[in-house]
Amino acid sequence: MSPPPVTPVSARFTRTPLVVRKERQQAAVRLVLLAMAVLMVLPLLAIISHLIIQAWPALSWEFLVDVPRRGMTEGGIWPALVGTVYLVVISLAVSAPIGVLAAIYLNEYARDNWFTRAINLAVISLAGVPSIVHALFGLGAFVYAARFGYSILAASLTLAIMTLPVIIASTREALAAVPAAFREACWNVGATRWQTIRAIVLPNSISGILTGVILQVSRAAGETAPILFTGAVFFKAVQRGDLFPYRLTDQCMALSMHLYTVSTQVPNVREAIPWATAVVLLGAVLAVNAAAIALRVWLRNRKRW
Amino acid sequence: MASSVDPPTVDLPVAAPAVPETDAGEGIWTDKLNLWYGSFQALRNVSIHFRRGLITGLIGPSGCGKTTLLRCFNRINERYPNVRTAGEIRILGKNIYDPDVSLVELRKAVGMVFQRPNPLPLSVYENVVFGLRTHTPRRELTRRLLDEEVERALTEVGLWHLLKDRLGARATSLQLEQQQKLCIARLLPLKPEVILMDEPCSALDVEGTRAIEELMFQLRGRYTIVIVTHNMAQARRTSDECLFMLLGEVVEHAGTTDLFLNPRNPKTAEYIEGRYG
Numbered sequence: 001m002s003p004p005p006v007t008p009v010s011a012r013f014t015r016t017p018l019v020v021r022k023e024r025q026q027a028a029v030r031l032v033l034l035a036m037a038v039l040m041v042l043p044l045l046a047i048i049s050h051l052i053i054q055a056w057p058a059l060s061w062e063f064l065v066d067v068p069r070r071g072m073t074e075g076g077i078w079p080a081l082v083g084t085v086y087l088v089v090i091s092l093a094v095s096a097p098i099g100v101l102a103a104i105y106l107n108e109y110a111r112d113n114w115f116t117r118a119i120n121l122a123v124i125s126l127a128g129v130p131s132i133v134h135a136l137f138g139l140g141a142f143v144y145a146a147r148f149g150y151s152i153l154a155a156s157l158t159l160a161i162m163t164l165p166v167i168i169a170s171t172r173e174a175l176a177a178v179p180a181a182f183r184e185a186c187w188n189v190g191a192t193r194w195q196t197i198r199a200i201v202l203p204n205s206i207s208g209i210l211t212g213v214i215l216q217v218s219r220a221a222g223e224t225a226p227i228l229f230t231g232a233v234f235f236k237a238v239q240r241g242d243l244f245p246y247r248l249t250d251q252c253m254a255l256s257m258h259l260y261t262v263s264t265q266v267p268n269v270r271e272a273i274p275w276a277t278a279v280v281l282l283g284a285v286l287a288v289n290a291a292a293i294a295l296r297v298w299l300r301n302r303k304r305w
Numbered sequence: 306m307a308s309s310v311d312p313p314t315v316d317l318p319v320a321a322p323a324v325p326e327t328d329a330g331e332g333i334w335t336d337k338l339n340l341w342y343g344s345f346q347a348l349r350n351v352s353i354h355f356r357r358g359l360i361t362g363l364i365g366p367s368g369c370g371k372t373t374l375l376r377c378f379n380r381i382n383e384r385y386p387n388v389r390t391a392g393e394i395r396i397l398g399k400n401i402y403d404p405d406v407s408l409v410e411l412r413k414a415v416g417m418v419f420q421r422p423n424p425l426p427l428s429v430y431e432n433v434v435f436g437l438r439t440h441t442p443r444r445e446l447t448r449r450l451l452d453e454e455v456e457r458a459l460t461e462v463g464l465w466h467l468l469k470d471r472l473g474a475r476a477t478s479l480q481l482e483q484q485q486k487l488c489i490a491r492l493l494p495l496k497p498e499v500i501l502m503d504e505p506c507s508a509l510d511v512e513g514t515r516a517i518e519e520l521m522f523q524l525r526g527r528y529t530i531v532i533v534t535h536n537m538a539q540a541r542r543t544s545d546e547c548l549f550m551l552l553g554e555v556v557e558h559a560g561t562t563d564l565f566l567n568p569r570n571p572k573t574a575e576y577i578e579g580r581y582g
Contacts, residue, residue: 112386181423187381189436189491190413199435200425 048282055279058272064280065241072235072266077277079238082245083252084284086152087227088220090248091159096213098160099167106168107175108197127165134162135229143230153248155231162226163216170212174205207299214292218285224256232257234265255281332357332529333378333499338392340373340382340553347373349553351392355546360521360530362544362561364537366576370553371533375501378531379415380408397498413440416492417501421508422484424476424491429468432476432487433458436495458490462520482513486520500524502532506539518543537577541565549573 015023052059066076110116138158148154178201186196202209224232232254238245246252259281263274333355340348347370355361363371376382377394380401393400401411413436424432431438433455437446455472459465464486468474476487485505492500502521506514521530521543534540540547540561547564549557549572557564557573568574 181419181421182425184381184419185423185425185488185491186435186439187384188379188412188417189439189495190409190411191435191439192409195439199439200427204426 051275051279051282055272055275058270058276059279063276067238067240068235072262072269074270074273076240077255077258077280078240078242079236079245080253080255080258080277081280081284082238082243083152083232083236083254084221084256084281086246086252087156087159087231087254088217090152090156091163091220092213092217094157095160095164095167095216099164100171100209100213103168103171103175104197107172108193108201123165123168126161127169129162131162131223132225134158135226137161138226138230149249150233150251151231151249152246152252153231155227155252155254158226158230159220159223162223163220166219167213167216170215171205171209174208174212175201177208178204207296210299211292211296214288214295217288221285221288222256222281224254224260227254228257228260234261255284332359333531334393334395335374335377336393336395338374338377338394339390340370340377341387341389342385343387347553348377351553351555353548353555353558355529355531355548357529358526359545360525360532360543362540362547363531363533363550364535364540364547364576365550365556367535369550371548371550372503373553374550375417375503375531375533378499378501379412379417381412381417383408409440413495414497415499415501416495416497417503418485418488418492418505420504422481422488424479424484424487426475426477428473429459429476429479429487430455430472432491433494435491440495454494458493459487461493461523462486462490463516463523464490480513482509482516485509485513485517489520489524497528499529499531502530504533504535507535514539537565537579549576551576 063076064081065078067078069075106116106119110119135158138154138161142148142154142157143150146154148157182200182204183196186200187193191199231251233251234253234257236245236251236253238253255277259274259277262269262277334353336352338348338351339346351370351374363375365371373382377390378396378401382388382390390402392402394402396411396415399406401415425435427435430451434446434451437451437454456465456469459468464483467483468479476484479487485508489500506517509517518539521532524530525545532540532543534543544561547557547559547561548555549564549568549570551572557568557570559569564573565577568577
């Protein structure tokens, strides 16, 4: 065997043809991935800009606080806006405490046994149920069986059932992010689980918990099917700018439903009105999400580790 | 109390006899302690007596069960699923596996210091009084009482002069060595009987290790201290007695000097000479 050829010193560590090929491959992959990332943002920008341009003629303070007029072909969206706020607030008032407390149980107390696994499975399955099925369930359970009738109450509870599993999942994630060493430290001075949760776990996970809950606002506000089946209506006469136009047993208008109505069900609607309705819905959702982010940042800055 | 503690001069029997009444409340006794993780037996017939007020070192190669044994003494093992225990552990004369034992009360008396310092994400002050707050009704906790306890505990671990003006500082922002001392100070207001240390210096540098070891000497006599260590030199420096374990069994238990100079079991000799580890 001949000894391997000796590379001259000046040629050492230089780019071989193989290296050049790898570098090209690397650049190509990078470009493709970047393109995908940009592609993802483009539709969002396109949608938002298109919406705003189309909606511009109708957008005004008047549009927000006025009621629909002339068979919903003109006027504003006040009843729908207030209706959505009602639905979201009531549904989260129900689902947030239940979801957070259930998540605390599952994450902090439950042992890994068949019962816990069954609950976990139920949570995951519930999160995967299509909203139209939730709607049907709400119709059967709340409207008929519980005799709430078509009402804000029935619609809110249906939305609550829909948001519950996601709140449980996000809360558990937030709780699991608290280092186990903190819990061990507490248990080692003889703190009970509840004392540990109150003193250490909750203060350090509250930002994540609240973020998870607030993000469900946008989901509850955007869903149409569950409320369509259980409590949202085509039109409801409401005073302009009235903050408390509905009772719990009333049916109500809602933004998502209203958008559907003015887009497809009512003839001769002023063209900008459906677009403006969409902008208000989107704006409300984005505003809530932004608030969630701001809250998280603020709470995280106060976090003590 | 401290004066009654002298370095051990007699060899201790490997297997502790049944608990004599006169010594019932002293130190830690175990009797035929067995522990399984699922089907794996981690402790086999461990019968030992750790004498009150002394520092006992647990040594042995990784996986020999020394940490498992340590974690039995405050029953923190039970947090893990599939852990099964048989046998007795007596602390202050009481079998801690008796059904009427409250884990909360037990852990108050048997504190633990971990490998990584784990101060709570609270102020230095709140870390020290955390145990008191969890065990005392709120109205009994006057500011003065808490202040006194903080000063006493921090003085005992040698942090008072350093931190007395920074009691509101976040405990997690302290140096590691100070954090570890704080973790020890956190146990003291509860007047523990036993302090368990699971490789308390493994995250610390040389200076930190020395400081913690000095602190152990300070605490010696007032508390029964059990320390798990991988560091032979540390076991030799700090402990009064040593327990050498192998594959879940106690191989040898003797005064530290004896164990290191005249090991009776050839396996002990091989281990402390560093032939396996």
